[in-house]
Amino acid sequence: NHTQDKRTRGRSFVMWPFLLLVLSCGGCWSVTAKMMRNLLALHQIGQRTISTTSHRHFKNKVPEKQKLFQEDDGIPLYLKGGIADVLLYKATMILTVGGTAYAMYQLAVAAFPKKQE
Template identity: 95%
Template sequence: MLTQVSEVVPVPAWPFSLLVLSCGGCWSVTAKMLRNLLALRQIGQRTISTTSHRHFKNKVPEKQKLFQEDDGIPLYLKGGIADVLLYRATMVLGVGGTAYALYQLAVAAFPKKQE
């Protein structure tokens, strides 16, 4: 198991406040608040990195066998119903978008006559 070793790095305390500019105006943020924010970030990283990881079964060999067999089905449809729907939606949007673009070009090419 991979573990990440991290240490808490002290942040120097400034005796003055920092000004942070934002869309709404200026906010005064003290150095203590920034130190707390940095410490919270380090604690969050340490907690997440040391949690136990779930072990999932490696599905790559199964997928390789499925996609490499020669059964006459196109490769972009071998993934199941999700791939079929994605392919059809892509084709409909692609053909429809092309037709709409050609229509708009035709409309722009023949402007209405002004009387």
């Protein structure tokens, strides 16, 4: 088949640096063979056509999110996402304050070196 010949020629053209690696590699045949299999699989995935149409229909949640985030309930915007946002905010604050304190401690240690006897 003419299309198979084209695909085979293209694959061998892409694979020639790895074939040189196989020939130059003395005791690592199994590792090189695995690399070749992975590379061929990756090449085949790249050759497949990607469908642009979606087969699954998801519910549009944008209006619900807009209503939630635009509601004036006194909660800061960065905490309206729920418990995950609260945990991320607290972790960020702890790391920021802790990192600042540690940096200031290291600056103080560097500013007042120990006296050598």
